[in-house]
Amino acid sequence: MLLVIVNGLALGGLYGMTALVYNVMYSTSKVLSFGTGQFAMVGGIVTAFVVLNLHLPLLIGLAACLVAGGLFGWASEWIAVRRIVAASDEHLWVLSTLALSTMVQEAMGLWWGTDPTPFPRLIRQEFAGAWDQKFWFPIVFSVVMAVGLELFYRRTMTGKVFIAMSEDSFAARARGVATDRMRSLSYVIAGVLGALSGFAAGQLTFADFSLGIGLGLSGFIALALGGIGSSLGALVGGVMLGMMIAFTDHYFGAEYQKTIAIGLLVLLLVVRPQGLFGTNRVRHV
Amino acid sequence: MNAFPPAPRETLLEIEDLHVAYGRAVVVHGAALRVRAGEFVTLLGRNGAGKSTTLHAMSGLIGKRAGRVRFAGQDITQSSPRDIVRAGLVQVLEGHRVFGPLSVEDNLLIGTYARTPRGDRARLDGIYALFPEMAERRRQPASRLSGGQQQILAVAQGIIAQPRLLVLDEPSGGLAPLVVDRILDVAASLCRDGVAILLVEQLVEKALARADTCYLMETGRVVHEAPAADLLGSDILHATYLGGHVT
Amino acid sequence: MIRSITLALGIALVAGLPFIAGNLYYLHIATMIGVYWVLIATLNLLVGFTGTLSVGHVGLLAVGAYAFCILAGTFGWNPYLALLAGGVICALLGLLLGLPSLRLPGFYFAMLTLAFGLIVSELALAEQWLTNGSVGLQAPEFPAPFNTPHGLYWLVVGIGGFITWMTWNLARFMWGRAMVALRDSTVAAQSVAVPIYRTKLIVFVFSGFSAGLAGGLYATSQSYITPDAFVVNVGIYFFVAIIIGGRGLILGPFVGAAVLAALPALVGPLAKYGTFFYGLVLLVVVLVIPGGFGELIGGLAARLRQAPHKHTSVVPDLEKLRHAITHAHDYGNARAGVALEAEKVTRRFGGLVAVDAVSLELRPGEVHGLIGPNGSGKTTLLNLISGYYSVDGGAIRLGTRELTGTGVQPRARLGIARTFQTPKLVRALSVLDNAMLGGWPDVRSGFMETAFAGPRPRREEREIRARARAMLEGIGLGDVLGRRAEVLEHTAQRFLEIARALTMRPDFILLDEPAGGLTTAEIATLGDIIGVIRDAGIGVLLVEHHTDFVFRTCDRVTTLNLGRIIAHGLPKDVSRDPEVVRVYLGA
Structure with a gap:
């Protein structure tokens, strides 16, 4: 039972981190990127490649992972978002981020291969069970990431500028905020954090080119559960989904994971579309 | 109204032949105006005459179809809003647009952001002296302020940015008369300290009482320019706002 | 006049294709194009007309295919009845998915349909008693004369033609205007009393039905189905077909559908780059010509027709x-x-x-x-x-x-x-x-x-x-x-x-x-x-x-x-x- 709970928390941590990454990009651009889960996929595969194929130290793997995530984030904004955000047509950014996400996934599949590869151990460990690092890394990282982001939003000028942009981008521009540059920066941060989540949870997910779509979905469910824009909500939503999946896994088998997830999402959309901690009005129609 | 006509001063802002369009609708065609250093200018005209559009285009917030904008000797026609703010041309948008989730103090720091990316805390005291009610509420989120307080905060955000020209777009919109007087008096006192003011206002007489020069806009053009004192109570104004057309 | 001649020629060409094609393999490809078209024609109403993005339509295709195989194969139903039942099941699923999500911003709906696409293949693997897991299911044939490649082709063409006719009717009468209106200006659509949510829902249910039909036809023309035929990436193909063809055109996506279905079959060695390539095409089209080629050509034509441009004053009578x-x-x-x-x-x-x-x-x-x-x-x-x-x-x-x-x-x-x-x-x-x-x-x-x-x-x-x-x-x-x-x-x-x-x-x-x-x-x-x-x-x-x-x-x-x-x-x-x-x- 402890194992199930720990597994649920770990999965929840991963989903929560993905939800946090959604939030970072959403704050400056009002775009929910279809490629959000792909950052973790890229981070995981790059780390595995550097450590397992190139036989370089883990720290270099981590550095490469973060750099790759940052680059990917920057490219996402530049290619799929910048031109479209001006047109403010939701239709278009869903398609452009979906297209880019598909391209990256396929490119990684062609380069790295389509079989999930075990991820390197981060620290030496002689035992298995509930205290396994593969569980604790995502849990700890997710909490650190949420706390870090909250500090970033509350204590740093850049974080405050992100909030200002999310509230009123036009007014922020009138105050002298270079909104294009800030949006770009937020995507780089999102890429780095996303890659980091892939690094932290790599032992759980393996280095797998097809990880991104499903993770993007789970992260979105966590986000929708917790409410867009809330860091605490992202974590809580992630843990709720993670626990549900872990318990379903335990009692009914792994093949029903996504069915449960979608059931939860549907239920949520009916009962509370703005999420548990959300204040954003999601109804536009 | 200044008792003595001011000596000729250097031109701070000059807009020439400005054209702006939203899609296919040309909203401003050939607007021109000039603000001298330390001058209080008001830009009047009916709604839809193109005043706000002119201001937005001037600050680089929307694209221009044609025309030229010079500020403090530099051509800023193509400059980014950020560079324009840093040059000292600061605009307070219409409709008390503050950043709701941020505290009053953080809103003010955002005002200093263009010049000081880390936020210039040293300037806070000056603003709090000017607007003591902001000091009292420095930790409150701006969304909790009343409409009038939000507008005061928005103006304060403009002032803390150290403008050479402060542009106020309808600071009175939807506010009680006392608040309006307060804001306009602050603008006038800033002006005495050497900051030029460009005010768009629908409360015509309040604006004219404080301005040196007045421009009138109608259907996307500046149709009249006169010393503010001459316009006060004139037929042209009444005609513009309540009937007839300026010829 | 010219239009009816073109139409007659087109119908003659499509109906006579089996005699021209000669090669059964080409005929199979043509059949597959028709199968995809049955799905794309109505998905186009949803995506191209109402602007609602269903990412997981492939899930509905899969449900239709499995329903057909299970009902007609395992349970021995009449194949026509099974085909229809597949359509009805998918229409109901569409209702179930659309009810909670179509009121919300489009991304919610896109995500929910994506999730649906993912769980269908997950369940197809898991529920072995029903779907035979990864081994897959044999698809039954239709009774004569539709049990030969030629016969099946004509059946598919017939159904495809019928669906096309329906979408054409929907597009040219008031419903078509209502759909485009709620895509381009929700506010305007509301002001003339178009029910936003209900319209989207109806269109989605209709496209679900035809996706179910397409699934059954897909199964029988492939003669064997496995879960890995219905990966979510297939959904990207559909999008690309519609986006290239352009929104708001009934036949526009047909070109895209034909190219997409034919391409992997004709250039086999490059097939593994297929999905990457489609992603690229989608991205380029969205960035460069967001309305698709159809709208581009339509827009150009409209611009040419109205030249020379002059200021016209509106003079009422x-x-x-x-x-x-x-x-x-x-x-x-x-x-x-x-x-x-x-x-x-x-x-x-x-x-x-x-x-x-x-x-x-x-x-x-x-x-x-x-x-x-x-x-x-x-x-x-x-x-x-x-x-x-x-x-x-x-x-x-x-x-x-x-x-x-x-x-x-x-x-x-x-x-x-x-x-x-x-x-x-x-x-x-x-x-x-x-x-x-x-x-x-x-x-x-x-x-x-x-x-x-x-x-x-x-x-x-x-x-x-x-x-x-x-x-x-x-x-x-x-x-x-x-x-x-x-x-x-x-x-x-x-x-x-x-x-x-x-x-x-x-x-x-x-x-x-x-x-x-x-x-x-x-x-x-x-x-x-x-x-x-x-x-x-x-x-x-x-x-x-x-x-x-x-x-x-x-x-x-x-x-x-x-x-x-x-x-x-x-x-x-x-x-x-x-x-x-x-x-x-x-x-």
Whole structure:
């Protein structure tokens, strides 16, 4: 039972981190990127490649992972978002981020291969069970990431500028905020954090080119559960989904994971579309 | 109204032949105006005459179809809003647009952001002296302020940015008369300290009482320019706002 | 004439393909194109017309395929019945997915359908007792004569042709205009009473049904199905086909569908780059030509046709307009004397009271002016009356009928029309189509009735077209009926909006700053038009900043300041009211 709970928390941590990454990009651009889960996929595969194929130290793997995530984030904004955000047509950014996400996934599949590869151990460990690092890394990282982001939003000028942009981008521009540059920066941060989540949870997910779509979905469910824009909500939503999946896994088998997830999402959309901690009005129609 | 006509001063802002369009609708065609250093200018005209559009285009917030904008000797026609703010041309948008989730103090720091990316805390005291009610509420989120307080905060955000020209777009919109007087008096006192003011206002007489020069806009053009004192109570104004057309 | 020859040639070519193709492999590819087309043709209505992105349609294809194999194979049903049952199951699934999500922003729906696509393949693997897991299922054949490659081809072509005909009917009658309207301007669609959520839901259910059919046909033409045939990436193919073909065209996506189905088969070694390539194409098209090739070509053609570009002034024919309005609706007897009333309505935004206990009565056959400085609450009041905002206090009534709790569409149906500060037109539709949207409240034909082109949708189409044309000719836009709304001059756009509102045969029409951006001469023309509308017996609420125009045109004037009424009465009194002069000149 402890194992199930720990597994649920770990999965929840991963989903929560993905939800946090959604939030970072959403704050400056009002775009929910279809490629959000792909950052973790890229981070995981790059780390595995550097450590397992190139036989370089883990720290270099981590550095490469973060750099790759940052680059990917920057490219996402530049290619799929910048031109479209001006047109403010939701239709278009869903398609452009979906297209880019598909391209990256396929490119990684062609380069790295389509079989999930075990991820390197981060620290030496002689035992298995509930205290396994593969569980604790995502849990700890997710909490650190949420706390870090909250500090970033509350204590740093850049974080405050992100909030200002999310509230009123036009007014922020009138105050002298270079909104294009800030949006770009937020995507780089999102890429780095996303890659980091892939690094932290790599032992759980393996280095797998097809990880991104499903993770993007789970992260979105966590986000929708917790409410867009809330860091605490992202974590809580992630843990709720993670626990549900872990318990379903335990009692009914792994093949029903996504069915449960979608059931939860549907239920949520009916009962509370703005999420548990959300204040954003999601109804536009 | 200044008792003595001011000596000729250097031109701070000059807009020439400005054209702006939203899609296919040309909203401003050939607007021109000039603000001298330390001058209080008001830009009047009916709604839809193109005043706000002119201001937005001037600050680089929307694209221009044609025309030229010079500020403090530099051509800023193509400059980014950020560079324009840093040059000292600061605009307070219409409709008390503050950043709701941020505290009053953080809103003010955002005002200093263009010049000081880390936020210039040293300037806070000056603003709090000017607007003591902001000091009292420095930790409150701006969304909790009343409409009038939000507008005061928005103006304060403009002032803390150290403008050479402060542009106020309808600071009175939807506010009680006392608040309006307060804001306009602050603008006038800033002006005495050497900051030029460009005010768009629908409360015509309040604006004219404080301005040196007045421009009138109608259907996307500046149709009249006169010393503010001459316009006060004139037929042209009444005609513009309540009937007839300026010829 | 040319069109019918082309059509006949096309049909002959498609039907005769088996004799030309010679090679059975090519025939198989052609069959697959047809199968995909059955799905894409209706998905195009959803994505291309209503602008709703279903990412996981492949899940519905899979359900249809499995339903067919299980029902016709395992349970030994009649294959036709099984095919139909697959369609029905998928339609129900569409309903289930759409009900909770189609009210929310598009991304929620996209994510939910994606999730659906993922779980279908997950369950297909897991439920081995039903689906035989990863081993897959044998697909049954149709009875003769459809059990040969040739026969199957003709069956697919027949069904595909039928579906195409249905989508074509949907697109060319009022439902098509409604779908495009809610894609391009939700606000405009609401104002003519198009039910946003219900329309999306119906289209999604319909496309679910045809995806189910496509699934059954897919299974039988592949003769064997496994879960890995239905990966979510297949969904990208569908999107690319539709996006390349362009939104709002019925046959546009066919080219895309054909190329996509043929490509992997023809260039086998490159197949593994397929998905990457489709992603690339999708990205490039979205970035460079967001409307797709179809719209690009359509737009270019429209631009060529209207050249040379010249400034045209809109000259209404007031007599014609008068006739058009009175002909459309017998205003003399209709709800005689019933007034539209706002009683002490209040609306707050956060701490700000935008409209504070304001009462206003709009009578038939009068022009009621609403003036006041910026931020005084005029447009808010108009939005409260037309239903875009809900009131925080007070009541809105039409005669004795309570409207307070109702939305925009029911009020539009009751004869309350409006225009907008910035014209809300459906830019991709023609001038005539835009005006015809105003006929939507009169449409009684259902979705399926329209799909089968029954007599009622045809009759309604004729009537509404005639009415809209008469309004446009009366208002001075008779020369530009076929022009796309987005290329109109600003003034023409304003007048087109009024024509659309008049086509609704309203009892009341609310004009939100109609004189904005008009020249002095055009404002005078507008005044004439408003006069005709009033004389016909329609009540006009005129929100305006051109006070002189208001005082000239209106029978009664209400002045707002800070959300409250400060003056009310005859124009000559209001214009001299010291309080009005004060708020306008700000003493």
